[in-house]
Amino acid sequence: MTPAEIKTAIESQFSGSVLENEDLAENQVELKGEQWLEMATFLKNDPNLCFDQLECITGIDTGEEGPLQTRYNLHSMEHRHKIEVVISHDRETPKVASIEQLWRIGDWFERETYDMFGIVYEGHRDLRRILCPDDWEGWPLRKDYEGQEDYHGIVVPKIKEEEEWE
Amino acid sequence: MTVDMLMDWFATLGDFPVLAFILAVVISGIPLFLVMALNAMVAVYVERKVSAFMMDRIGPMGQGPGLHAGKWGLLQTVADAIKLLVKEDTVPESSDKILFKMAPFIIFIGAFLGLAAVPFSQTLQVADFNVGVFYIIAVGSIGVIGIVMAGWASNNKWSLYGAMRSAAQIISYEIPAGLSIIVPVMMAGTLNLQELIHYQSGTVWGILPNWIIFNNPFSFIAFFIFFISAIAETNRTPFDIPEAESELVAGWMTEYSGFRWAIFFLSEYANMLIVSGLAVAGFLGGWRSPIPGLFDSGAWGLFWFMGKIASLIFVMMWFRWTFPRLRVDQLMHVCWKVFIPIAMINIFGVGIWKLIFG
Amino acid sequence: MGIVQGDQMTLNIGPQHPSTHGVLRLEVKTDGEIVSEIRPHIGYLHRCFEKHSENVTYEQVIPFTDRCDYLAAMNSNFGYVVAMEDLMEIKVPERVDYIRVIMGELNRIASHLLALGVYGLDVGAFTPFLYMLRDRERILDMFEYTCGARLLYNYMWVGGVSHDLPKDFVKICTDFLDYFEPQISEYNELLTYNKIFIERTADVGVLPADVAVSFGVTGPNLRGSGVKWDVRKDEPYSIYDQFDFDIPTGTGEFGTVGDCFDRYWVRMLEVKESVKILRQALKDIPSGDVHQAIPKKIRPPKGSIYRRTESPRGDLGYYIVSDGTPVASRVKMRSPAFTALSVLDEISRGWMISDVIAILGSLDIVLGEIDR
Numbered sequence: 087m088t089p090a091e092i093k094t095a096i097e098s099q100f101s102g103s104v105l106e107n108e109d110l111a112e113n114q115v116e117l118k119g120e121q122w123l124e125m126a127t128f129l130k131n132d133p134n135l136c137f138d139q140l141e142c143i144t145g146i147d148t149g150e151e152g153p154l155q156t157r158y159n160l161h162s163m164e165h166r167h168k169i170e171v172v173i174s175h176d177r178e179t180p181k182v183a184s185i186e187q188l189w190r191i192g193d194w195f196e197r198e199t200y201d202m203f204g205i206v207y208e209g210h211r212d213l214r215r216i217l218c219p220d221d222w223e224g225w226p227l228r229k230d231y232e233g234q235e236d237y238h239g240i241v242v243p244k245i246k247e248e249e250e251w252e
Numbered sequence: 253m254t255v256d257m258l259m260d261w262f263a264t265l266g267d268f269p270v271l272a273f274i275l276a277v278v279i280s281g282i283p284l285f286l287v288m289a290l291n292a293m294v295a296v297y298v299e300r301k302v303s304a305f306m307m308d309r310i311g312p313m314g315q316g317p318g319l320h321a322g323k324w325g326l327l328q329t330v331a332d333a334i335k336l337l338v339k340e341d342t343v344p345e346s347s348d349k350i351l352f353k354m355a356p357f358i359i360f361i362g363a364f365l366g367l368a369a370v371p372f373s374q375t376l377q378v379a380d381f382n383v384g385v386f387y388i389i390a391v392g393s394i395g396v397i398g399i400v401m402a403g404w405a406s407n408n409k410w411s412l413y414g415a416m417r418s419a420a421q422i423i424s425y426e427i428p429a430g431l432s433i434i435v436p437v438m439m440a441g442t443l444n445l446q447e448l449i450h451y452q453s454g455t456v457w458g459i460l461p462n463w464i465i466f467n468n469p470f471s472f473i474a475f476f477i478f479f480i481s482a483i484a485e486t487n488r489t490p491f492d493i494p495e496a497e498s499e500l501v502a503g504w505m506t507e508y509s510g511f512r513w514a515i516f517f518l519s520e521y522a523n524m525l526i527v528s529g530l531a532v533a534g535f536l537g538g539w540r541s542p543i544p545g546l547f548d549s550g551a552w553g554l555f556w557f558m559g560k561i562a563s564l565i566f567v568m569m570w571f572r573w574t575f576p577r578l579r580v581d582q583l584m585h586v587c588w589k590v591f592i593p594i595a596m597i598n599i600f601g602v603g604i605w606k607l608i609f610g
Numbered sequence: 611m612g613i614v615q616g617d618q619m620t621l622n623i624g625p626q627h628p629s630t631h632g633v634l635r636l637e638v639k640t641d642g643e644i645v646s647e648i649r650p651h652i653g654y655l656h657r658c659f660e661k662h663s664e665n666v667t668y669e670q671v672i673p674f675t676d677r678c679d680y681l682a683a684m685n686s687n688f689g690y691v692v693a694m695e696d697l698m699e700i701k702v703p704e705r706v707d708y709i710r711v712i713m714g715e716l717n718r719i720a721s722h723l724l725a726l727g728v729y730g731l732d733v734g735a736f737t738p739f740l741y742m743l744r745d746r747e748r749i750l751d752m753f754e755y756t757c758g759a760r761l762l763y764n765y766m767w768v769g770g771v772s773h774d775l776p777k778d779f780v781k782i783c784t785d786f787l788d789y790f791e792p793q794i795s796e797y798n799e800l801l802t803y804n805k806i807f808i809e810r811t812a813d814v815g816v817l818p819a820d821v822a823v824s825f826g827v828t829g830p831n832l833r834g835s836g837v838k839w840d841v842r843k844d845e846p847y848s849i850y851d852q853f854d855f856d857i858p859t860g861t862g863e864f865g866t867v868g869d870c871f872d873r874y875w876v877r878m879l880e881v882k883e884s885v886k887i888l889r890q891a892l893k894d895i896p897s898g899d900v901h902q903a904i905p906k907k908i909r910p911p912k913g914s915i916y917r918r919t920e921s922p923r924g925d926l927g928y929y930i931v932s933d934g935t936p937v938a939s940r941v942k943m944r945s946p947a948f949t950a951l952s953v954l955d956e957i958s959r960g961w962m963i964s965d966v967i968a969i970l971g972s973l974d975i976v977l978g979e980i981d982r
Contacts, residue, residue, distance in 0.1 A: 142929060191825050307740040409621055575806050576735040579810060
């Protein structure tokens with residue numbers, strides 16, 4: 087199935103959930119975050135779509151004025167088609183349903199996105215930091231991240247200001 | 253025998269039996285300790301070179317005395333010994349200090365006592381017991397106490413693991429070893445090691461020397477069961493679960509460093525010597541030459557004995573660098589469900605054989 | 611093997627341990643020998659690759675990718691430049707494609723040799739490790755001859771490669787392949803068909819195919835469970851569709867499909883397949899200028915791309931977001947060893963501690979890639 091057909095299938099099942107976004111390419115679709123768990127279950131279990139492999143979850147910080155985004159790359163081993171789902175979050179309280187019970191790798195992928203961006207995945211059974219130490223402060227990959235001064239007495243070095251690349 | 257000879261000689265000097273006994277024991281103990289130390293040094297060097305050549309590399313090398321490690325690395329073990337002697341003696345803070353310090357010595361005592369009964373040649377043997385075989389097997393178990401002490405006293409989960417596995421392994425494998433060594437005892441009718449070797453004189457089937465291993469198929473199998481169980485007793489690969497480097501760092505020896513560790517090492521190589529000695533004396537004709545009548549007298553005995561032991565130790569080293577290691581439950585399975593039935597069938601078979609063929 | 615709920619104790623394997631393939635801490639709940647739960651703790655090797663790549667230019671990211679999966683640095687580079695060239699729609703000359711495939715496959719052989727050798731070391735066989743490393747040294751010598759580095763190459767650039775092949779490289783490589791092919795049967799004699807090794811690895815740590823797909827396991831781990839999935843055949847990149855090679859899968863030779871032996875065996879067979887690809891590539895390599903298509907300034911159009919390639923550990927994916935400047939907005943590396951480690955808890959429940967070491971070795975993880 088082509089991405090357009092997949093988008094139509096989602097729209098027909100969950101009307102109003104596919105959002106328009108000109109910045110996205112053809113194989114990407116932005117969905118509303120509210121019914122994400124049901125939509126994900128549909129994407130996985132529907133026999134025509136059958137997305138059984140979650141390739142990657144990426145967190146994106148689109149800049150100061152934009153939202154935080156989670157992007158899910160889904161792939162079907164059976165039908166050999168792919169789709170990329172983009173979900174935008176509010177900057178102040180970013181959260182969305184967790185899909186770790188559908189695709190078990192979601193467990194570690196969502197923990198990593200939580201660790202780096204602070205997006206809370208509701209329903210995740212064990213949401214804690216994975217790469218940074220458990221008591222680290224801040225969300226490192228956000229664009230407005232300020233490193234903490236010291237960590238248990240060890241001084242955290244500041245990143246030098248890079249010269250402008252043009 | 254040497255202790256007896258010394259006692260007789262002291263008796264000619266005067267009548268002081270207690271002092272004579274103490275002196276005799278001390279005087280014959282010193283060469284034994286030197287044998288142990290020399291054996292460890294040579295065996296470590298040989299092991300490193302043998303393993304290196306098997307792995308397509310060279311091992312310790314040098315250019316001459318004083319330069320690096322001596323010609324062909326011969327002085328490497330001397331350098332190692334000096335290093336271990338001058339190393340800092342660390343005892344972990346939270347360990348049981350008395351047991352921690354005692355453990356290496358218990359293992360050393362077990363190995364030292366066993367070495368006393370090994371018949372190096374017709375006349376070279378510290379103590380010629382009437383129950384030589386029984387004595388060696390019994391004294392070999394003292395080592396287990398030392399190992400468990402070491403593992404427990406280190407106050408370290410990993411050491412405890414290694415010690416428990418080792419205790420289970422050694423105690424289990426003593427049974428097939430003991431059952432297999434009964435086969436030569438049955439055939440020769442004696443537990444005395446020198447008489448066992450005397451029994452193996454002459455030829456069998458024309459050309460083969462009358463060693464117990466060639467006598468009948470049951471004793472042939474018994475030799476292999478004994479040898480493999482002996483490897484398990486000394487904690488060598490493929491049975492080196494207690495010291496499994498890649499799992500438990502160094503198992504029960506983890507917390508030991510410097511000279512204490514050197515004593516463990518000394519005892520391990522002495523144990524290899526003892527079990528090889530027992531295998532050679534029991535099955536391979538001891539100090540007898542392979543061609544009966546040729547080169548069979550006097551000092552040649554020592555040469556043949558050491559040669560046979562050297563080849564068995566080489567085989568032990570060969571096994572170590574070739575085979576992966578068995579898991580603990582597989583090890584137990586092999587011992588209890590495979591070796592012990594075969595060893596029992598051996599005893600039965602040898603008995604029937606002796607009855608029929610005399 | 612069943613799970614026995616006796617008195618539970620928590621044991622730490624790592625962070626410093628001879629066989630955790632890097633700095634990894636495994637918190638193991640066990641009752642003595644049987645494991646009931648494992649919690650891996652990672653992050654000891656986290657070097658902020660993704661944050662760095664937002665502060666340097668696109669071509670300066672390439673040395674960083676080397677250092678993530680340091681055992682297969684060529685393939686890590688390969689994945690990144692394939693993703694960038696898809697984003698910028700650059701077509702590279704044919705010679706560059708051939709060189710990249712040759713380097714990628716040589717590095718695949720080197721990485722698998724290390725994985726197999728270290729696996730032997732984990733289960734106690736000391737010698738095969740040294741034999742495999744001896745042959746890996748010859749491959750690293752060839753890399754040094756080409757680009758000057760043995761382990762971390764910075765070789766594949768966006769639009770080309772950094773150095774052309776030396777004049778007699780084809781001959782040296784063919785000689786190496788002729789020497790190497792009989793060695794594979796030597797390894798099999800020494801380690802693969804050894805009864806003790808089979809006892810340690812067959813039927814241990816079985817990974818069923820559907821669990822593997824759900825956990826995102828890819829590469830030899832997935833193929834060991836019987837699933838025929840290889841990015842080089844199913845989503846071909848570069849010129850892999852022009853070569854003739856098979857995809858070996860696990861068939862439960864000595865035990866069940868998906869056990870540790872199958873994963874080991876798939877890697878051994880893949881080495882043979884890589885030799886096949888190399889021979890074809892060395893025969894047909896065309897001439898040309900390798901620096902022809904390298905752009906003066908890398909300034910991709912606005913947009914994002916996710917592209918995956920086949921590294922020796924599995925599907926290596928790069929998600930690159932560009933905002934039109936020479937510096938990336940987001941580079942995410944989806945590492946195959948990350949997903950492989952996440953399945954460790956699932957498949958080691960009920961096995962003994964020695965088996966945990968065997969299972970961990972069969973998953974072939976590299977901590978540099980997991981932590982980035």
